[in-house]
Amino acid sequence: MARIVFIGAGSVEFTKNILSDVLTLPGLGDSTLVLHDIDRERLATAEAMANWMVRHLGLPAKVEAHADRRRAVDGADYVINEIAVGGFAATKIDFEVPARYGLRQTIADTLGIGGIFRALRTIPVMVALGDDLAELAPHALLLNYTNPMSMIPRAVYAGTPFRNVVGVCHSVRDTQARLASLVGVPVEEVGFVTAGVNHQAFVLRFTRDGEDLYPRLAEVIDADPALRRTVRAEIFQRFGHFPTESSVHGSEYLPWFLRHDDQVEHFGIQIGAYLEWSQENLDGYAETVRRLEAGEGVEIEPASELASEIIHSIETGTRRVVHGNVRNGGLITNLPEDACVEVPCVVDRSGVRPTRIGDLPPQLAALNRTFLNVGELTVRAALEGRREHVYHAAMLDPNTSATLSLSRIHDLVDDMIEAHGDAMPAGIRR
Secondary structure, rough: OEEEEEOOOOOOHHHHHHHHHHHHOOOOOOHHHHHHEOOHHHHHHHHHHHHHHHHHHHHOOOOEEEOOOHHHHHOOEEEEEEOOOHHHHHHHHHHHHHHHOOOOOOOOOOOHHHHHHHHHHHHHHHHHHHHHHHHHHOOOOOEEOOOOOOOHHHHHOOOOOOOOEEEEOOOHHHHHHHHHHHHHOHHHHOOEEEEEEEOEEEEEEEOOOOEEOOHHHHHHHHOHHHHHHHHHHHHHHHHOOOOOOHHHHHHHHOOOOOOOOHHHHHOOOOOOOOHHHEEEEEEEHHHOOOOHHHOOOOOOOOOOOHHHHHHHHHHHHHOEEEEEEEEEOOOEEOOOOOEEEEEEEEEEOOOEEEEOEOOOOOOHHHHHHHHHHHHHHHHHHHHHHHHHHHHHHHHHHHHHHHOHHHHHHHHHHHHHHHHHHHOOOOOOOO
16 A cells, blocks of 8 residues: 655646546555645645545545645655645746846746746755655655756755655657657657756657658658747757757747747747646636535546656556656766756666666757756755855846846846745845
8 A cells, every 4th residue: 555645735636637547547546645735725625636536436545634744744655746836926926027127938937037936935845845755754756746847856866865756747758749640650669769858858769660750750840831830840950859848838948039029929939828827727726626515526537647657667566668857877978967867767666767878969968058057056046045046047047148138137036036035045035
């Protein structure tokens, strides 16, 4: 009987997806499902939903709900992290303050000013969680969904005694399925090798039966004007390998797109897209509350979430290959040792075993390093309480530095720190 803990269980749609998997995958139906959230109303909603799902499926699974995190994680086998520190109010700050400076963002949760400040308010919580796990559940596996993915596991590695953390994200799997579809080959017949940094990994090998499928992909893109007008296709053409992140999201990790009106128009980049999506999530939560109160329950639809599949593989020995975000330690030899990288991982009863990639093509490693530089400085700023490193991270961020002068970046950082207030790590606040 696995003890599976959900940190940030009030992210109800995410929790529902993972529970749908856990409760329908063979061998996991007798798990203990432990829910934790600091928002008691959302925690109560998650508890009601989990109990309804267990009853509806007629399973022996047990449900616990705890507002106290230490009580929740004590003795955990698996901890799934899905927190959003500050919620929608903090997300609005991440967009609205930079917008006053003329700085455009699309999702603002991974890199850029938004990613930097999401990390700064999330890392102290994750360090406290890592310390709790080192004391109360040292053998647990922490599966992290919270962005920025390249920074959060890295902060846990660097700032706590706890090491057993893997970040999970759908972007690689979705990209591989998309590429297979574009060239008209069943995905199970394609040989993929994909690696790099989360949201900026690249498909290194794309083959079937020894045939390189990249020339076919190039022909498909060249024949489709809509595909050509995407950031992903542009990066594929310029760098020689297809990136794993969407065009809307990937545009804000780079210096060449968001500052230029013609590029935003040409590539159809949706400025502020995440604000709209966040509002839709709030509306979805309200609908879930209504359904539960009306006794209608929720739809139980297996979602093939990576966290649930990893747990299933470890518990049952079902072998899978997933892409995980882990400490580099020589897995990608031309990226920093202590960086968090995204690589294929074999998962079975022995746990999560990352695959060594070796060198990335030099142009891809160089691009990844511009991404990782911002993350390293942000993690250092949070762990060491050094405000100057927040300025350094923002000055080196590709989109921010392409848009604003050094003095404007400095002023923006000051305004962001003031706006987020007590959510900032000690030493960074004034």
